[in-house]
Amino acid sequence: MLSISALNFALAQEHAADHDHHATHEHHDDDHHGCACHDHHEETFEPAATAFHHIGDANAFHVFGNIYIPLPCILYAPEQGLSFFMSSKFGKMDAHGTAKKAVNRYVMVDGSVMRVANIKFPADEVTIECVNHKTVQVKGKEVDKYEVVYSGECYPLDKPSTLDGGVLGGGITSFYDFSVTKNVFTMLLTFLLLFLLFRAAVKGYETRRGQAPKGIQSFLEPIFVFIRDEVAVPFLGHKYEKYLPFLMSIFFFILGLNLVGQIPFFPGSGNVTGNLAVTMALALFTFFVTNLSGNRHYWEHTLWMPGVPALLKVLILTPVEIMGLFIKPLTLMLRLFANITGGHIVMVIFVGLIFIFGQSGANLGGGIVGTLMAVPLTMFMMALELLVALVQAFVFCILTASYIGAAIEEPHHH
Amino acid sequence: MTGTLAALGAGLAVIGAGIGIGNIGAKAMEAIARQPEAVGDIRSNMILMAALIEGAALIAILLSILLA
Numbered sequence A: 001m002l003s004i005s006a007l008n009f010a011l012a013q014e015h016a017a018d019h020d021h022h023a024t025h026e027h028h029d030d031d032h033h034g035c036a037c038h039d040h041h042e043e044t045f046e047p048a049a050t051a052f053h054h055i056g057d058a059n060a061f062h063v064f065g066n067i068y069i070p071l072p073c074i075l076y077a078p079e080q081g082l083s084f085f086m087s088s089k090f091g092k093m094d095a096h097g098t099a100k101k102a103v104n105r106y107v108m109v110d111g112s113v114m115r116v117a118n119i120k121f122p123a124d125e126v127t128i129e130c131v132n133h134k135t136v137q138v139k140g141k142e143v144d145k146y147e148v149v150y151s152g153e154c155y156p157l158d159k160p161s162t163l164d165g166g167v168l169g170g171g172i173t174s175f176y177d178f179s180v181t182k183n184v185f186t187m188l189l190t191f192l193l194l195f196l197l198f199r200a201a202v203k204g205y206e207t208r209r210g211q212a213p214k215g216i217q218s219f220l221e222p223i224f225v226f227i228r229d230e231v232a233v234p235f236l237g238h239k240y241e242k243y244l245p246f247l248m249s250i251f252f253f254i255l256g257l258n259l260v261g262q263i264p265f266f267p268g269s270g271n272v273t274g275n276l277a278v279t280m281a282l283a284l285f286t287f288f289v290t291n292l293s294g295n296r297h298y299w300e301h302t303l304w305m306p307g308v309p310a311l312l313k314v315l316i317l318t319p320v321e322i323m324g325l326f327i328k329p330l331t332l333m334l335r336l337f338a339n340i341t342g343g344h345i346v347m348v349i350f351v352g353l354i355f356i357f358g359q360s361g362a363n364l365g366g367g368i369v370g371t372l373m374a375v376p377l378t379m380f381m382m383a384l385e386l387l388v389a390l391v392q393a394f395v396f397c398i399l400t401a402s403y404i405g406a407a408i409e410e411p412h413h414h
Numbered sequence B: 001m002t003g004t005l006a007a008l009g010a011g012l013a014v015i016g017a018g019i020g021i022g023n024i025g026a027k028a029m030e031a032i033a034r035q036p037e038a039v040g041d042i043r044s045n046m047i048l049m050a051a052l053i054e055g056a057a058l059i060a061i062l063l064s065i066l067l068a
Helices: A002-011 A021-030 A047-055 A182-207 A216-262 A276-292 A296-303 A310-357 A364-408 B002-034 B036-067
Strands: A060-064 A067-070 A072-077 A081-086 A101-103 A106-109 A112-116 A130-138 A141-150 A153-158
Touching: A047 A310, A060 A182, A072 A112, A106 A130, A106 A141, A182 A216, A216 A276, A216 A310, A216 A364, A216 B036, A276 A310, A276 A364, A296 A310, A296 A364, A310 A364, A310 B036, A364 B036, B002 B036
Parallel strands: none
Antiparallel strands: A060 A067, A072 A081, A101 A106, A106 A112, A112 A153, A130 A141, A141 A153
16 A cells, blocks of 8 residues: 555656756747746637546645645655645645645646746745646657746746656656645545445454354455455465455455546545556556466476477567566556546546537537536446446456466476 | 557557457357356456457557557
8 A cells, every 4th residue: 555655656647748858948048038928828628638637646636616625745856855735835726726826946737736947936935927838849749848937937847757767758857746646645545445344344253253244244245255256266276365365455445446536526536546657556566476476387387488499488488478477467557547547538528528519618509418418428437437447456356366376376297 | 640640550459359359258148148057257257358358459559659
């Protein structure tokens, strides 16, 4: 749990745009004189951008309109050390999640914290004029650039550092975000919820030893027994008890996060299992548990399988098997991420039909038609997502069990 | 242009996965019709196989997103 949170801190904002000092500085020099707030270009509804904004992580919990629940910001920049404050210190945030104040060179833009790397920017609480957003072409890719306007000067903004090494458009920037974000909050909430549920069930077994289950016990016991009898025992054989706690934790944690993420309002709505960093942490657990419990038989069949010509082993089979070791957790990570993200995007876009048909409020008749279409479609999608939530938790669990089962399998002597 | 090609690649990957998972589903239905008492085993194996096929499709989609 803690390691998942830690990894999430480190890898938060996976979709951060490319950080390119060069391009930003060039632009900064171009309009150095008379830097002003861009007029807000016509408010058109962009379904894809809206969807990604809604499923992304954030440093404040959006309830509705411009009502936000503040979350703790824990930020570290090598130049100015650790900053710790509540996100309410940024002042009032608008409906898009951009705040009017800068704190210690940090600015709240679209719900996430960004930083001004320029040391000429005042390092205390100041009111900013606005934040400009533009899309620039860097090496043939469209990259989002943000800059804050303060007393007639433009200062480029840095996104938080990510550990993806630029593969997903992130990289190490001027600061690190270890905040309790929306996703971390949802994980802690789910953790607490599961703890209380299972604590109650355990209490039932202690007080009513040998009797029929009652209350929450009778809800959890069939699920628990199903995972034990359909997943753990068939794949792990007589050694299943050793791995049962791990499989159960994985299953109930993913299921809990998926279901809490389905709740469309405040305590829910955090898209945690649709965050690549979280699913990567979960897949890494499977990777380490599988490979650390692998026996001699498993490694022999992975690295130097018997009964195959040596040339074939060196050229094809061993490299493929070694790739397979990493592809297994990679697909676990991607499967959960893609399924949950896909479902959430489709739901946001269905709700967005109201704004597409209504032309963002300009066309009332269209808005009504859009609503009539959006409500049943969204309800259908949410029903489908309940099924997906269960199936994906089950799939993650059964695949983990099959990987561990392959690693601990005893050799058959003929 | 590369974005369009990536979208085409993702679409092709999904066609492949669709054929594969469709076959699994069809055969599992046949198997359940033939032996209704084995429905539990067939269902979990069906989900497992579908998940493995999905893995290949997801890698193709990821590559097409990264190379876009």
